[in-house]
Amino acid sequence: MTLDIRASRGGFGADLRSTVQVVMAPLQAAVNAVVTPVVSFSDGLSNLAGLREENQRLRDRIESLEREAAQVGHLESQVSELETLLALRLGEDLYQxxxxxxxxxxxxxxxxxxxxxxxxxxxxxxxxxxxxxxxxxxxxxxxxxxxxxxxxxxxxxxxxxxxxxxxxxxxxxxxxxxxxxxxxxxxxxxxxxxxxxxxxxxxxxxxxxxxxxxxxxxxxxxxxxxxxxxxxxxxxxxxxxxxxxxxxxxxxxxxxxxxxxxxxxxx
Incomplete structure (x- = not known):
């Protein structure tokens, strides 16, 4: 009688692997359930920090532009006032x-x-x-x-x-x-x-x-x-x-x- 040991061994190994997979599957799922949100949360924090930095840069730029606009408006008002003063001649009583x-x-x-x-x-x-x-x-x-x-x-x-x-x-x-x-x-x-x-x-x-x-x-x-x-x-x-x-x-x-x-x- 000849025994096919390889087949027997293969079957036992396959059964063992299947058993291990069955046992580990819930553990792996539990680990994934914990790790995945942590990774996602970490990525979210990184993205949030980046958004905050970008928002701050935009706010700084807006404030800078508003200051420039106010300064330009102030200068335009001064120029208009000075032009009026420089051209001012008031009535025929004045010659100068x-x-x-x-x-x-x-x-x-x-x-x-x-x-x-x-x-x-x-x-x-x-x-x-x-x-x-x-x-x-x-x-x-x-x-x-x-x-x-x-x-x-x-x-x-x-x-x-x-x-x-x-x-x-x-x-x-x-x-x-x-x-x-x-x-x-x-x-x-x-x-x-x-x-x-x-x-x-x-x-x-x-x-x-x-x-x-x-x-x-x-x-x-x-x-x-x-x-x-x-x-x-x-x-x-x-x-x-x-x-x-x-x-x-x-x-x-x-x-x-x-x-x-x-x-x-x-x-």
Missing amino acids: LSVSAEVTARGGTLDPTLTIDRGTGDGVHTGQPVVDGQGALIGLVSEAGEAGASVIPITSRRAPAVTVRLPDGQRGVVTGQGAGALELSILEASGPLEGGELLVTFGPYGDSNAYPKDLDVGIVAEAADPQFGTIGVRVEPMGDIERLEYVAVIPWPPAPQFRDGDADEGA
């Missing part, structure tokens, strides 16, 4: 180009004073009117040195009264009330006053020689009716001194005499 200046400081809150970087060496003298880039009256030079000057806003109680003209020909006086406020007084009112009326300087009149004519001063804040022939009403200033960066000083009067210490020097 106004002196452009930068606002370098602001002092006070209720009754502020502006400091500009132009002085007597540039043709700026005490008493000369100051306007913004749109030609609106801002104030008056109160003190001038060689390389700088101080400006009192027309809203200050210390500023000279401004004689103004209304569109209907009426004449009134605008005075500073402090804290950025103006008031219009019409002593001989010919009728009711509408809100929104533009007030401009009347020009040299009476005892006031402070301002040339046709400078924008302010807007009548509300309608008003005469009371015993007079009107008193609030005025919104045309110029915003809180946001001013550049101004122009008007050579008015064109040839000041005995100002800023000249009288002492000539004595």
Whole structure:
């Protein structure tokens, strides 16, 4: 009798392998169930970190572009304002180009004073009117040195009264009330006053020689009716001194005499 040992051995080995596979299959499945999510979670963390870095780069780029856009807008505004100032010629009363200046400081809150970087060496003298880039009256030079000057806003109680003209020909006086406020007084009112009326300087009149004519001063804040022939009403200033960066000083009067210490020097 001949026994086929190879067949017998092969069958036993195959059975053994099958048995091992049956036993190990649940263990392998359990290992896969644990390892696969861990690997996926690790990959997810890597991807999440990459996304966060990319998002941060995008945010940084957006902030950079926004800063650049704001700077460009600010520069465009400055250029426009300077171009207006450089081209400013105000009425036939003036024959000379106004002196452009930068606002370098602001002092006070209720009754502020502006400091500009132009002085007597540039043709700026005490008493000369100051306007913004749109030609609106801002104030008056109160003190001038060689390389700088101080400006009192027309809203200050210390500023000279401004004689103004209304569109209907009426004449009134605008005075500073402090804290950025103006008031219009019409002593001989010919009728009711509408809100929104533009007030401009009347020009040299009476005892006031402070301002040339046709400078924008302010807007009548509300309608008003005469009371015993007079009107008193609030005025919104045309110029915003809180946001001013550049101004122009008007050579008015064109040839000041005995100002800023000249009288002492000539004595």
